[in-house]
Amino acid sequence: MRILREKSLATKLLLLLEILLKKPSKLTFLADAVGITPQAVSEYIKRLTKEGFVVQNDGRYQVTKEGVAFVHSHFLELKRFTEERIKYLDIIDRCIAVAGGDIQKGERVGLFMKKGHLVAFPNKKSSSTGVALRDARHGEDVPVGELEGIAEHYLGNLYIIPISYSIEMGSRDIPLDKVRDAFDEMRCDKVAVGDTVARSIVKSLGKNVDFEFAPIEASLEAVKKGLSVCFLGPTRQVERLISRVNKFNSSSPDKIIYRFIDI
Known part of the structure; x- marks a missing residue:
């Protein structure tokens, strides 16, 4: 993509575009634009004239x-390049x-991530803003x-409590007091369970289960949206989650931080 690599080519195209749109008579106009x-404009105009891209008629520069074909070919190439990327x-x-x-159509809004949801506040400053469409x-x-800018956003924390139990005993193999202490320490926004035993443990502690089905996928989505998640499950599920x-x-510049809680 020459137009992005070569400053002289980009300058040529910008000058040709300004001449094509405005047909100026003064070099100072092109310099400002x-x-x-x-002085640099003068040198470029000499070059463009020599290449047959610019002429001067009645005191005005014209392409x-x-x-025109030169401009079209390069901007179409740039268009294809940007669309693909x-x-x-x-x-x-x-x-x-x-x-x-309450928001009115056409009002400028600031965008913020709040409890995992994108929230628009009327006339509030933010790193990301937009205009209400209704x-x-x-x-x-x-x-x-x-839309302008990117909303400030941080990944949530992921707390993992691996559990091990026998088929015969199930949740009775797990020290509930230690699980309760772990939950009190973590203060998670959402709770995910990896299987029936994990669900039974959470319910016995009087806590709500937020992610019971597809808990790995749901946990990761919640963390990506800035929520802290506690995942309770057997080793096989924990290994899948860590993977x-x-x-x-x-593959991401932002990293999910996870912490194991042993019980």
Whole structure:
């Protein structure tokens, strides 16, 4: 992709684009538009004229047919390049958030991650902002467009409690007082269980089970959204969970931090 590697080519194309759109008569206009000195513009114009891309008619600079073809070919190449790469960057220009207050269509909103949900607050400063695409009441979903920036977001913590038991005894093999102490220490947002025995243990402690089905996938999604999760399960499930965490960490700049709690 020459246009990204060669500064001189990029400058040529910017100058040709400005001439094509504005047909200026003064070099100072081009210098201000492109951000280089008038002397540098003069040198580029000489080069572009010699290459047959620019002519001067009635005191105004104009782009020739050859110059237009030159601009079109390079910008189409750039368009194809960016479109192909954008597919892999997961870039979005619109999203749906929860209204953090009553919002009017066209109002600027600040976007924040709150308890695992993207929340839009009217006229609140944020590292990520957008414009409400319709009216929304507090707590209602609201579509947001014209997105700018990235919302501040941190991964949650993952606490893992491996359990080992016999088929005959099941949850009775597990010291419940130690599990209770572990839960008190961790203060998790969500609780995941890897099997029936783990579910029985959590229920016997009077706690809610948040992730019972597909607990590994659900736990990772919650952690990615900034929630702290406690995963209680047998060794085979714990190994699968750690494998998924390591796979995520190997391909992401943000790393999931996990901690084992022995009981």
